[in-house]
Amino acid sequence: MRMNAMLALPASFYRLMGRGGFFGWLGLALLLAIVCVAVFAPLLSPYDPLEQSIVMRLMPPSAEHLFGTDSFGRDVLSRVIYGSRVSLLVGFVSILIAMTVGTIIGVVSGYIGGRLDQLVMAIADVMLSFPSLLLGLLVAAVLGASLENLIIAIAITEIAPFIRLARAPTLALKEREFIEAGRALGFGHVRLMGVHILPNLIADVLVMGSLWMATAIRTEASLSFIGLGVRPPTPTWGGMIREGFENILDAWWLAVFPSIAVLLTVLALNLLGDALRDATDPKYRKR
Amino acid sequence: MQYAVKRILLGIPTLLAMFTAIFLLVRVVPGDAAAVILGDQASAASLEALRIKLGLNLPLWRQYTDFLFGVLRGDLGVSLVTGRSIMDEALRVLPSTLGLAAASMVLGLGIGLPMGVMAAVYRNAWPDYVGRIVSLVGLSLPAFVAGILLLLVFAIQLQWFPVIPLGGGWSDSLNSLVLPACTLGFIMSSYVARVTRSSMLNVLREDYIRTARAKGVRPWRFVVRHALANALLPIITVVGLYFGTLIGNAVLTEIVFNRPGLGRLILSALNTRDYSLLQGLMIVFAAFVVLANVVTDILYGVADPRVRVGR
Numbered sequence: 001m002r003m004n005a006m007l008a009l010p011a012s013f014y015r016l017m018g019r020g021g022f023f024g025w026l027g028l029a030l031l032l033a034i035v036c037v038a039v040f041a042p043l044l045s046p047y048d049p050l051e052q053s054i055v056m057r058l059m060p061p062s063a064e065h066l067f068g069t070d071s072f073g074r075d076v077l078s079r080v081i082y083g084s085r086v087s088l089l090v091g092f093v094s095i096l097i098a099m100t101v102g103t104i105i106g107v108v109s110g111y112i113g114g115r116l117d118q119l120v121m122a123i124a125d126v127m128l129s130f131p132s133l134l135l136g137l138l139v140a141a142v143l144g145a146s147l148e149n150l151i152i153a154i155a156i157t158e159i160a161p162f163i164r165l166a167r168a169p170t171l172a173l174k175e176r177e178f179i180e181a182g183r184a185l186g187f188g189h190v191r192l193m194g195v196h197i198l199p200n201l202i203a204d205v206l207v208m209g210s211l212w213m214a215t216a217i218r219t220e221a222s223l224s225f226i227g228l229g230v231r232p233p234t235p236t237w238g239g240m241i242r243e244g245f246e247n248i249l250d251a252w253w254l255a256v257f258p259s260i261a262v263l264l265t266v267l268a269l270n271l272l273g274d275a276l277r278d279a280t281d282p283k284y285r286k287r
Numbered sequence: 288m289q290y291a292v293k294r295i296l297l298g299i300p301t302l303l304a305m306f307t308a309i310f311l312l313v314r315v316v317p318g319d320a321a322a323v324i325l326g327d328q329a330s331a332a333s334l335e336a337l338r339i340k341l342g343l344n345l346p347l348w349r350q351y352t353d354f355l356f357g358v359l360r361g362d363l364g365v366s367l368v369t370g371r372s373i374m375d376e377a378l379r380v381l382p383s384t385l386g387l388a389a390a391s392m393v394l395g396l397g398i399g400l401p402m403g404v405m406a407a408v409y410r411n412a413w414p415d416y417v418g419r420i421v422s423l424v425g426l427s428l429p430a431f432v433a434g435i436l437l438l439l440v441f442a443i444q445l446q447w448f449p450v451i452p453l454g455g456g457w458s459d460s461l462n463s464l465v466l467p468a469c470t471l472g473f474i475m476s477s478y479v480a481r482v483t484r485s486s487m488l489n490v491l492r493e494d495y496i497r498t499a500r501a502k503g504v505r506p507w508r509f510v511v512r513h514a515l516a517n518a519l520l521p522i523i524t525v526v527g528l529y530f531g532t533l534i535g536n537a538v539l540t541e542i543v544f545n546r547p548g549l550g551r552l553i554l555s556a557l558n559t560r561d562y563s564l565l566q567g568l569m570i571v572f573a574a575f576v577v578l579a580n581v582v583t584d585i586l587y588g589v590a591d592p593r594v595r596v597g598r
């Protein structure tokens with residue numbers, strides 16, 4: 001049953017996208033293009049993103065360097081292309097962690113209920129009311145700046161929404177006949193939760209995941225901008241904007257191109273997530 | 288009145304939980320906090336002295352109770368670097384951050400509400416499409432990106448505003464408020480427009496709207512008096528919840544526009560590894576977020592009498 005539900009996901013995805021309309025497809029196309037850029041970065045970038053050149057410092061955009069060069073003479077276009085890797089990696093992995101941990105906690109909490117459930121929800125509420133940027137900032141500052149810590153910090157800020165999202169349908173599902181039937185057949189709790197409850201809410205969780213990945217990438221860029229991101233010289237969009245900001249009076253191109261890259265990526269995820277949510281939410285479907 | 292008191296009391300456990308979470312998070316510093324602060328070359332004696340000064344030699348529960356009672360008395364401890372009272376530092380820059388937040392809120396509501404109302408009234412026509420695209424861009428822009436783009440266009444290219452805020456007079460401080468407030472206001476108006484649109488669409492389908500229309504109430508009068516008044520609840524909720532994000536975004540915006548405020552203080556705390564300053568500022572933020580939630584709940588009751596009676 002679990003396999004069936006998993007295999008049915010691509011099919012239902014297409015059905016959803018059919019209802020998502022033009023903007024949904026636009027978001028999907030944009031996102032796929034950005035993923036391709038990240039995967040094929042070595043083929044697409046005209047220069048080595050780390051190669052420095054003292055003679056070519058702070059050159060404005062030209063035919064040779066389409067996006068100009070930075071204060072170390074590195075090619076900005078190549079760095080923007082490679083920067084997509086960190087943003088997508090951090091966004092994807094942190095959401096995967098938040099989604100997995102949050103959904104497990106939500107399902108278990110809703111399934112067991114009682115005091116434990118109340119406690120979990122109280123903690124989730126406190127986490128929800130703390131601004132995610134500040135929570136991420138505090139965690140990243142305490143752990144120290146590195147790729148792993150950035151992922152952990154962002155994952156922590158986004159667990160709570162998934163707990164709530166997974167818990168609510170679990171409360172309703174556990175009262176249904178098929179769960180009772182499973183219990184009568186002597187299935188264990190883990191099997192009931194994993195095989196019978198989880199597949200029923202996984203679609204909603206994945207839709208939410210694409211919306212929250214937009215937030216995760218925004219948070220990653222913001223933390224990198226503050227200086228809590230992946231250490232230089234690795235190119236990251238937030239870090240590049242920070243460098244561009246330091247040279248903003250004489251080199252506008254340094255900040256502008258990575259800014260556009262962040263905007264397009266987050267926009268693509270928002271467009272896709274919105275379309276998927278509108279298509280799954282019965283409240284919107286009626287309209 | 289009773290309702291308001293109940294809401295305020297409900298905020299207290301949330302606040303305590305947040306304080307506890309911040310306390311624990313800051314204590315997770317890998318290794319010895321004193322060694323992190325003083326660096327590798329510190330002597331054993333100075334490390335020990337700092338540990339005693341920070342109270343790190345006490346058991347964790349003593350540190351916690353000391354911290355909690357300190358916070359309740361309004362004492363957030365002293366900065367590890369400057370040795371000044373954190374409460375004083377925070378109070379000194381707070382007006383600047385709150386002024387920015389208030390100005391952005393005015394802008395966000397002033398732009399977002401009409402945009403959302405227009406989008407709902409002219410649904411699936413051009414005002415709707417323009418509004419939706421603009422608000423989607425606003426939702427996708429990180430605050431610092433929006434800030435840098437505005438800074439580039441209006442302060443550096445067009446030179447309408449100073450790049451670095453000038454000191455002194457009223458007109459100068461107002462001048463340096465415009466761009467940061469527009470940055471935050473634009474992002475906030477996107478959220479407001481979005482909720483206003485969907486909330487208005489729900490209300491416009493109701494029977495009493497059809498009645499008002501049939502009765503011949505003038506079009507804009509019924510939109511504002513009949514529809515908007517009833518669509519207000521979800522809008523209040525979102526604005527209240529958004530306050531936390533607004534303060535978070537204000538931190539980034541202050542850094543971009545080089546404004547004194549909590550954001551700059553946080554940045555310097557990060558750069559100097561001043562963990563007690565960081566902890567103190569987070570406490571201040573948490574207090575504001577909880578306060579905003581309580582105010583939202585109370586406004587909720589004001590806007591809809593049903594909320595006060597039920598539950």
